[in-house]
Amino acid sequence: LKVHYFPKRILGAVLYSVYLEGFLFCKVRYSQLHHWNEQLRRIFGKGVPAFPPKFYLAMTKSMADERRAQLEQYLQNVSIDPSITNSDVFISFFRKLQQDTFKIQTQQSFLDVYLADGRYLRIDIQTSDTAERVLEVVSYKIELSRELIGYFSLFLIQDHNNGELSVLKKLAEFELPYVSLQSMKESPCKIGIRKWYMDPSLDKMLMNCRTSVNLLYIQVRGWDFSVSLAQFLELAQEVQHYGYIKLAPCSCDYPEAGCTAAIHVGNNEISCCIKLPSNQIKEVSFKINRVRCWQVTFLGSVTGQGLDQFLELRFEYNDSDTWRWIAFNTKQVCIT
Structure with a gap:
């Protein structure tokens, strides 16, 4: 929190x-x-x-x-x-x-929970239901084994005009998905179910459940293999950034001020493709075990609702045996 x-x-x-x-x-x-x-x-x-x-x-x-x-x-x-x-x-x-x-009373309603391929489940809820409760209902409807619920979570996802999706945040278990979604009603957002862990090796724990394999399969988009789902996932694990979350492009000050970065987060690293002011490209991987400390600074919000927020992630990193502070400005700080 x-x-x-x-x-x-x-x-x-x-x-x-x-x-x-x-x-x-x-x-x-x-x-x-x-x-x-x-x-x-x-x-x-x-x-x-x-x-x-x-x-x-x-x-x-x-x-x-x-x-x-x-x-x-x-x-x-x-x-x-x-x-x-x-x-x-x-x-x-x-x-x-x-x-x-947000002036929302407890009452019967419905909530659309999206899968990674764009399909959604419409479930009956109370507006006061927590994310933990909603996830249990969704898991029951899609026949996800109860023992595997902990590997998945609900996320707040922004739907851009060009069809791109951005994962904004993982909903806390005590958060109310219906209320959180209503609080963002001025922008196109939706609630989605995704795996939440960053370690691809944990996929093996899900291979004996048809539903969990399907969820993993549709989360890895843009591929078309004429093989079984299990074989597909094994092949996909060989692809760079498999299982990572891709963030929207953002600005950073590494290796110098005025850079922009395309970021993938997962497997205990922040993998960056950084474009320097000179238009040169630099591939960098920040390993989590080389981060000594970090901080998030809330720089302000235009409307106070969240999507117009300005957040800065700074962390102290051991770069070639020298400790230095590195900063990224992104709305998706919580994902990192």
């Missing part, structure tokens, strides 16, 4: 905007978080991180900035513990916040 806070005062109370993976997720007041923290402590005791204290005097700008930083750190620490994130008190709290923020 990556969150950012931008204060807005409503009727005397500061309203914080919470961003999940760079997209507006919900809005919340300090008092709501304080009450929720007390609920968590009654259930989980000392396992709950320290909550930012109240201020009984008017907050200065520096105090407000400190509180924002503390609240962000608190939520990030809370979301690390699966026993908390899987609890009813966690899920119900963020369910209500997400619905209240």
Whole structure:
């Protein structure tokens, strides 16, 4: 859970905007978080991180900035513990916040969940159903073995005018797909099911299930082999960037400022085809085990809805035994 806070005062109370993976997720007041923290402590005791204290005097700008930083750190620490994130008190709290923020009441509806080949399943849902619940329903309808559900996830996908698709983010298990989709209604987005892991060797775990093999098969587009699906997947694994997620072109400062990059993410690396200002092409692979630390900076949003966001991914990388910071500007930071 990556969150950012931008204060807005409503009727005397500061309203914080919470961003999940760079997209507006919900809005919340300090008092709501304080009450929720007390609920968590009654259930989980000392396992709950320290909550930012109240201020009984008017907050200065520096105090407000400190509180924002503390609240962000608190939520990030809370979301690390699966026993908390899987609890009813966690899920119900963020369910209500997400619905209240986008003014969507709980009611019967339907949701189209797309496969990688453009086909979709229309499923009956409650607007308050979580991504975990929706994924279970989809898996049941397509007869995906229950033991293999964990290898797949729901994603928010942008549909461009030229027919290209961009994977914007993986939906968190406690996120409400219907609400998240409605929050992006001004842009052509859809919910899709895809494998979520980046290690191609895990494909072997799915080969004994017809449905999982079909899902893998249709996710690898643009090929036409007159062989069985299993043979096709074995052949496809020999192709460069098999199993990787392709990101939209973006700007970067490696090896110099003013470069653009075509990026594939997977198998513990960020593989880049970088175009230099001189129009020369440079192939680079950033290995994850050579990254010492990283940070995501939310640089702003034109509308506040997410698709107009400006995000920067910076990581410190061991480049030829020298540590240096490398930056990419992309909407799809969460995928990396």
